[in-house]
Amino acid sequence: MAEHEKYFHELDTLEIRESQSNDSIGQIAGYALKFNKPSSAIAPFVEYIAPHALDGVNLSQTLALYDHDYANILGRTDADTLKLEVDDVGLSFVLDLADTSLGRDVYNNVKAGNLRGMSFGFIVANGGDSWKRDDKPVRTINKIAKLNEISVVTMPAYDDTSVSVTRSLDAFLLQSNYKEKVRVYLDEA
Secondary structure: OOEEEEEEEOOOOEEEEOOOOOEEEEEEEEEEEEEOOOOOOOOOOOOOOOOOOOOOOOOOEEEEOOOOEEEEEEHHHHHHHHHHHHEEOOEEEEEEEEEHHHHHHHHHHHHHHOOOOOEEEEEOOOOEEEOOOOOOEEEEEEEEEEEEEEEEEEEOOOOOOOOEEEEOHHHHHHHHOOHHHHHHHHHHO
């Protein structure tokens, strides 16, 4: 069974926009991920997302969540409240926040600078990643099978630079088989 994985990074390029409709209190926009940027150096490995990792991925039913919680939905592509676009930089998004208590809370906390992280949940395609040995193991995500969701998060897992894409260290370490996966990949190299 494929594993659902999550990435986190800072929202320094996040934009706050006025509402474009009566159903929305405003928009947030930015990048949910950026290509070819290393994950944080504090992780037990360094990770990159390859520029073509999202090629062919169906984004038509992707959700926008708060803190990866499916009970806290902020928008979705098939409701046209979330717009996603893959470009040379990565995956950009524009999210129309509904006039709900959660929408107002997220909008105001992003505006105040309290929410600074972005993440996404995905499944790597079979054979869609590669590992190599460097100062520490390096993983490259070459092909994503499914993008389940993007999330505005309370606190990014790592303190990154503005262009870093990072993986949730806590979630990764909770996976009981991560050491075995890294060992198997590196032993084959």
